Amino acid sequence: MSSRRKFIQNTMLLGAGMSMPQFMTAADFGAFTRKIKPSDQLNYGLIGCKGMGWSNMNAHLKMPQVNCVALADVDQSVLDQRTEDVFKLRGKRPKQYTDYRLMLEDPDIDIVIIGTPDHWHCLNMIDAVSAGKNVYVEKPIANTIEECQLMVKAQERYGKIVQVGQWQRSGSQYAEAIDYVKSGKLGQIRLVKCWAYQGWMKPVPVIPNGPAPAGVDYKMWLGPAPKRPFNPNRFHFNFRWFWDYAGGLMTDWGVHEIDIALFAMGVTVPKSVMASGGKFAYPDDASETPDTLQTVYEYEGFNMLWEHATGIDGGNYGTTEGIAFIGNNATLVVNRGGWKVIPETETVDSKKVKKVAEVPHTKGVGNALDLHAINFVEAVTANDPKILNCAIQTGSIAAINAQMGNIAYKTGEKVYWNAEKNKFTSSAANDLMKAHYHNGWKLPKV
Missing domain, CATH: 3.40.50.720 (NAD(P)-binding Rossmann-like Domain)
Known part of the structure; x- marks a missing residue:
C-alpha cells in the first residue's frame, strides 16, 4: 500500500x-x-x-x-x-x-x-x-x-x-436507498416526492430599517446584490427568505432532496416545470419567498413533486422532510433519519401477498457532514x-433544477426547457436565468 x-x-x-x-x-x-x-x-x-x-x-x-x-x-x-x-x-x-x-x-x-x-x-x-x-x-x-x-x-x-x-x-442511508432504487425492485417508478415541512419556522416580524450594527461592513455584505437600507430581517440567517440573496426553501432545502432524487433516477434536467404557492401561512410577515409551494417537474417517464411548508411538521409519510420513490411494487422513503421500503400487495390464490420484501426503517451510520x-x-x-x-x-444539477422551480413560480407559467439550446422556450423565464450584479461588482468572466 x-x-x-x-x-x-x-x-x-x-x-x-x-x-x-x-x-x-x-x-x-x-x-x-x-x-x-x-x-x-x-x-x-x-x-x-x-x-x-x-x-x-x-x-x-x-x-x-x-x-x-x-x-x-x-x-x-x-x-x-x-x-x-x-x-x-x-x-x-x-x-x-x-x-x-x-x-x-x-x-x-x-x-x-x-x-x-x-x-x-x-x-x-x-x-x-x-x-x-x-x-x-x-x-x-x-x-x-x-x-x-x-x-x-x-x-x-x-x-x-x-x-x-x-x-x-455522504450519508449511508442515502447510498443504500439509491442502490435499492437502481436495482429495479420498486418496479416502474411513476412519481418521486420531495418535501420539507419546517415547523420551527415562525413568521418573520416586520421591523423598520436602521443602521447596521457596529463592526459590520454592510456595503461588503450586499456585494453584488441591489443596494438597500440595512434591515435585520435580511441579515445573517434570514437572508434565505429574500429574493435578492437566495431562493427560499425551494433552494435551501430543495437542493438536498432533489439531488438524491435525480441521482437515483439518473436524470439531470426536466422537460417542463410548473409551480403554485404563495405566502399562505403568514401573508403579512416580512419574508418574500413562498411559505407554501408545490412544484411539479416532468422528466422522461416520471414526474417529481417538490413541496414545502413553514410553521407545520405534517409532511409525507409522517416525516418533516424526505424523498419517496413510488413504484409499481413498493415505495421507498428516505430522509435524514434513515430509509425504508413499503411494499404494495397483490392477490395470489385469494390471498394478499407483498410484491417485494419489506425493508424496515434503517438508520444511517456515522455523521454525514463529517463524512x-x-x-x-x-x-x-x-x-x-x-x-x-x-x-x-453534481451540485449544479440540483441547484439549477431548484432554480427552475422558482422561475416557474415567479412567472406563473408552465415552463419548458430546451436542453439543446440551454434555455427555456419562454422569454420571461430566460430573463430570470440571468444574474444582475450591482454596486460596481461584475459577473466573473471565465
Missing part, C-alpha cells in the same frame, strides 16, 4: 473518531498532530464564518491534518467569536480578514470553505479557484442558473477540487475530483 493511500485511510479513521481520543485540550491536540508531516497538512481559509460556514469548518477541524489559518467575514463580532473558537480547538488564532480577496492572496492557503449568503457564492468560488485554491462551497451553489453554469466552467478551466456542501450524498468533509479531504489529498461525492457539476 502506498504511503499516500495509507495516509488517506488513516485520515478517514481519524475523521470518524475511530482512533483519535474523543476529548483533547489544544495542547494535547498539538502533541497528537506532530506526527503529521508538514507536506501532509492542509491550510484552510473560511469565507463567511457564522452559520454553515462554521459548521463546515468545524467538521474539517476534526481531522488532525487540517489547520484553520484564516477567517474572512464582514461582521467583526463573528470574526472575533470564530477566532476564539479555533483557538479553543487548536491553540492558535487564525488571521482575520474583512475582505476575502486579501485572504486569497496568501499562498500558504490550500483550501477555502465558502459559507457566505447564496448571492456571494459565485464570486467567492471563482475568485478562489482562479487564485489556485481548492474549494468546499456551501449549497445551493448560486442564486441564478447563469452563475451555476459559470461556476462549473471555472472549475473545469482551473482544475481545482470543488466539493458542494450537499452532504446527504462529507472526509471525502473532500481524500479527494484533495489524492488530487482526484472523481473521488468527490458531490462535485460542482
Whole structure:
C-alpha cells in the first residue's frame, strides 16, 4: 500500500473518531498532530464564518491534518467569536480578514470553505479557484442558473477540487436507498416526492430599517446584490427568505432532496416545470419567498413533486422532510433519519401477498457532514475530483433544477426547457436565468 493511500485511510479513521481520543485540550491536540508531516497538512481559509460556514469548518477541524489559518467575514463580532473558537480547538488564532480577496492572496492557503449568503457564492468560488485554491462551497451553489453554469466552467478551466456542501450524498442511508432504487425492485417508478415541512419556522416580524450594527461592513455584505437600507430581517440567517440573496426553501432545502432524487433516477434536467404557492401561512410577515409551494417537474417517464411548508411538521409519510420513490411494487422513503421500503400487495390464490420484501426503517451510520468533509479531504489529498461525492457539476444539477422551480413560480407559467439550446422556450423565464450584479461588482468572466 502506498504511503499516500495509507495516509488517506488513516485520515478517514481519524475523521470518524475511530482512533483519535474523543476529548483533547489544544495542547494535547498539538502533541497528537506532530506526527503529521508538514507536506501532509492542509491550510484552510473560511469565507463567511457564522452559520454553515462554521459548521463546515468545524467538521474539517476534526481531522488532525487540517489547520484553520484564516477567517474572512464582514461582521467583526463573528470574526472575533470564530477566532476564539479555533483557538479553543487548536491553540492558535487564525488571521482575520474583512475582505476575502486579501485572504486569497496568501499562498500558504490550500483550501477555502465558502459559507457566505447564496448571492456571494459565485464570486467567492471563482475568485478562489482562479487564485489556485481548492474549494468546499456551501449549497445551493448560486442564486441564478447563469452563475451555476459559470461556476462549473471555472472549475473545469482551473482544475481545482470543488466539493458542494450537499452532504446527504455522504450519508449511508442515502447510498443504500439509491442502490435499492437502481436495482429495479420498486418496479416502474411513476412519481418521486420531495418535501420539507419546517415547523420551527415562525413568521418573520416586520421591523423598520436602521443602521447596521457596529463592526459590520454592510456595503461588503450586499456585494453584488441591489443596494438597500440595512434591515435585520435580511441579515445573517434570514437572508434565505429574500429574493435578492437566495431562493427560499425551494433552494435551501430543495437542493438536498432533489439531488438524491435525480441521482437515483439518473436524470439531470426536466422537460417542463410548473409551480403554485404563495405566502399562505403568514401573508403579512416580512419574508418574500413562498411559505407554501408545490412544484411539479416532468422528466422522461416520471414526474417529481417538490413541496414545502413553514410553521407545520405534517409532511409525507409522517416525516418533516424526505424523498419517496413510488413504484409499481413498493415505495421507498428516505430522509435524514434513515430509509425504508413499503411494499404494495397483490392477490395470489385469494390471498394478499407483498410484491417485494419489506425493508424496515434503517438508520444511517456515522455523521454525514463529517463524512462529507472526509471525502473532500481524500479527494484533495489524492488530487482526484472523481473521488468527490458531490462535485460542482453534481451540485449544479440540483441547484439549477431548484432554480427552475422558482422561475416557474415567479412567472406563473408552465415552463419548458430546451436542453439543446440551454434555455427555456419562454422569454420571461430566460430573463430570470440571468444574474444582475450591482454596486460596481461584475459577473466573473471565465
